[in-house]
Amino acid sequence: MTIDLASLGWDATLASALAADPDLTPGRVTRADQGVCTVLTAAGVLRVSLGGGLLAAAGEDPVQLPCAGDWLGVRAWPDGRRTADLLLPRRTAVVRRTSDKAATGQVLAANLDAAAVVEPMDPTPDLGRIERLLALAWESGATPAVVLTKADAVADPGAIVAQVADLAPGVAVHAVSARDGSGLDALRPLVAPGRTLGLLGPSGAGKSTLVNALAGVSAMEVQQVRRVDGKGRHTTTYRALVPVAGGGAIVDTPGIRAVGMFDNADGVDRTFAEVVELVAQCRFADCGHAAEPGCAVRAALESGDLSRRRFDSWRRLEREVAYEARRRDVRLAAAEKAKWKRVHREQRAHYRHR
Ligand SMILES: Nc1nc2c(ncn2[C@@H]2O[C@H](COP(=O)(O)OP(=O)(O)OP(=O)(O)O)[C@@H](O)[C@H]2O)c(=O)[nH]1
Numbered sequence: 001m002t003i004d005l006a007s008l009g010w011d012a013t014l015a016s017a018l019a020a021d022p023d024l025t026p027g028r029v030t031r032a033d034q035g036v037c038t039v040l041t042a043a044g045v046l047r048v049s050l051g052g053g054l055l056a057a058a059g060e061d062p063v064q065l066p067c068a069g070d071w072l073g074v075r076a077w078p079d080g081r082r083t084a085d086l087l088l089p090r091r092t093a094v095v096r097r098t099s100d101k102a103a104t105g106q107v108l109a110a111n112l113d114a115a116a117v118v119e120p121m122d123p124t125p126d127l128g129r130i131e132r133l134l135a136l137a138w139e140s141g142a143t144p145a146v147v148l149t150k151a152d153a154v155a156d157p158g159a160i161v162a163q164v165a166d167l168a169p170g171v172a173v174h175a176v177s178a179r180d181g182s183g184l185d186a187l188r189p190l191v192a193p194g195r196t197l198g199l200l201g202p203s204g205a206g207k208s209t210l211v212n213a214l215a216g217v218s219a220m221e222v223q224q225v226r227r228v229d230g231k232g233r234h235t236t237t238y239r240a241l242v243p244v245a246g247g248g249a250i251v252d253t254p255g256i257r258a259v260g261m262f263d264n265a266d267g268v269d270r271t272f273a274e275v276v277e278l279v280a281q282c283r284f285a286d287c288g289h290a291a292e293p294g295c296a297v298r299a300a301l302e303s304g305d306l307s308r309r310r311f312d313s314w315r316r317l318e319r320e321v322a323y324e325a326r327r328r329d330v331r332l333a334a335a336e337k338a339k340w341k342r343v344h345r346e347q348r349a350h351y352r353h354r
């Protein structure tokens with residue numbers, strides 16, 4: 001099987017980044033496991049392990065771990081093994097905070113052109129979650145969108161679209177139903193040849209159903225890897241990146257339950273553009289929007305132009321981002337201090353032994 005990499009987004013910029021090492025060939029990650037990636041290459045689907053350089057880089061900073069959507073430089077060894085030896089620069093990346101104490105980032109998807117926040121219409125969409133995921137989508141560098149699924153299950157999808165459009169300034173909001181096919185055509189331009197659409201949303205939002213509806217029967221689908229699990233059942237190997245029949249790809253991220261803000265100050269500002277505009281009109285640059293005179297935010301709350309829910313939501317995310325930034329600074333400072341301690345200790349040992 002041959003795969004047309006250009007239809008998956010391979011371009012001159014990526015090619016020149018790979019050109020430094022003529023022994024490497026390109027591959028795009030469809031899924032990443034512990035130390036092993038499944039990649040699409042011109043010669044077909046390959047399983048590659050991470051080379052030493054990549055492992056070392058990821059040890060320093062987990063953001064350097066390859067993830068779905070990444071382009072890798074793959075080396076073929078004389079004994080038939082293949083390793084991923086180069087992570088090509090990402091054009092865009094969706095990064096969330098890991099749940100552990102280290103406060104590092106985890107890349108959910110890379111090289112997306114559009115990042116769609118997927119939320120069901122039924123049950124009622126969680127507005128706070130949409131805002132949170134939109135901040136991630138904006139921050140990624142991809143064009144954000146909102147996709148409201150299961151439109152067939154509600155009486156008035158238009159009303160819900162209007163409600164969500166209010167909290168997504170500058171973002172296209174789509175209502176779709178995979179069941180009756182309505183609204184899908186509006187999403188098709190997002191998965192054109194060479195373009196990649198990412199889906200971010202909770203489990204049960206209908207992401208997999210949407211992937212199937214949009215992807216059609218691709219060559220990959222027909223050749224889908226099947227394996228038998230421990231209970232003797234056939235399971236379809238989970239692939240995060242799915243090539244689309246006519247070109248393009250969709251990246252399905254695993255159901256996201258909690259997304260902690262990482263380095264999302266810009267994403268939060270863009271998600272709450274109208275609040276940021278109000279803040280700029282407050283008389284005092286450091287206005288706390290409490291009792292200060294000339295507070296444009298409070299005026300908007302009082303007139304009803306800004307909803308209390310929206311304000312609280314902005315406050316929460318903005319504070320979370322600030323808190324995370326402080327934590328990161330403290331961690332970096334501690335790492336720096338530890339390094340100097342080590343250097344001094346080594347120097348002392350050096351002079352003692354002279
Ligand atoms: N009525 C209706 N139900 C839908 C639609 N799309 C998906 N569903 C149902 O919603 C449920 C969840 O859909 P999935 O596609 O598995 O959701 P998911 O987001 O991929 O969830 P995870 O795989 O757990 O991440 C399934 O029972 C689907 O049949 C739709 O357009 N209309």
Ligand SMILES: [Zn+2]
Pocket residue numbers: 279282283287288289290292294295296297298
């Ligand atoms: Zn104010």
